[in-house]
Amino acid sequence: MTLISCRPEVSLDLPFEGPQFVVKALFSPDRPFSARVDHTYPPTGETLFDTTFSSATVVVYENNRPIDTLRYTRNNTYESALGRKPRTGAAYRLYLTAPGFPDAVSRDEVVPPAPSVVRTVIDKPQNYVLSLHLQNLTGQPGLYNIQVTGLFEGRRVQLLVEDLLRPDGLVDNCGFRRDNETFFYRDICSVNQQLIARFSSSLSGVVPDFYNQSDFIDPTRQSDQVRLQIRSVTDSYWNYYRTLPNSEGIEQAFLQPVTRSGNVEGGYGIVAAYHEQVILLNVAP
Structure with a gap:
């Protein structure tokens, strides 16, 4: 048996515009x-x-x-x-x-004004359901970044949170899911610029702790508090996170290339602004 192969050598000059x-x-x-x-x-x-x-x-x-x-x-x-x-x-x-x-x-x-929170309610018909009402008092369209985090004895619980009003497969310019706990919304898509968001979660999950080995024996914890991080954000902030890939590490090698949003002239990157309000809610067992 005779095997023959060839390996062409290609010379390619990769463009580089110089350090920026x-x-x-x-x-x-x-x-x-x-x-x-x-x-x-x-x-x-x-x-x-x-x-x-x-x-x-x-x-x-x-x-x-x-x-x-x-x-x-x-x-x-x-x-x-x-x-x-x-x-x-x-x-x-x-x-x-x-x-x-x-x-x-x-x-x-x-820098945008702080979000105006009208109402927050957490109840438990089956899974826990969290309702959040935001009122925009500025007269201008509002953009929001909402993160729902579970806490167990002050430590973060990794949650899977469902948006009850916006299915994950919905693609439009009114909002998007950033990760398991983080969501973005435009109140221009809401009634009278009042944003109503409803989330569902079991509020149980893994508590990452690399120093306490007992967490790896029994990793699941039930949250005793919910931390709501609510941010009014700018267009630059919204656009940057919308174009930022969700995958990390080696997974990024298999993603389609995208143009990441930025606002730096003569270089690359993002300078954005937000105004944050944090609310802690106790969870009834």
Whole structure:
């Protein structure tokens, strides 16, 4: 038996536009200014990832006026040394410079008002059902990010939460599911700009704890509290998470390529804003 094979060699020059900033910053009135700053890498794989990119100058502008220069701390993170925080209704952008990099600037982001929660109810016909009413008082269309988290003795319980009003297979511009516990909504699709959301869950699941081995013997816990994280978000925030792949790790290699939403000119990334309210509800056994 004779086996013959051939292996053609192909030379391909991979395009690289040179190093550019990659930024992620989420501004909220309850947290000081912070931004994670990285950069692009050649597609040849000859350069390792840089976890100490400390040479950037990151300036925060409020309503077109520079108010703070963020200080490098660790792991590509820049933070306000003065502890300054964004203000509701103000417009913010970042301006970034560094030797060997083109300047980058984000588009203005206006911090939205806090969500107005009218009513929250939790009951248990079979599974637990959580009802949430939000009222938009601004007169402008509202965007919301809602996360439903179970807690057992203060530790997070991994839940599977069902949206009773929006089936998972529904595809439109009124909302989407981000993961098992996180949902996005537009109140323009609701009546009189009042958003009503209803969720169902057993409120039981695994409590991840890599230091307490007993959790791996009996991993399922029943939540004794529900944590509702409700955020008013900007268009940039909404669009970024809508285009962000849900899969992680090696699974991303099998996904169709998508253009991730961003708002940084002269670079890549997202600078977005939100306003958060957190509500803790006790769960009756």
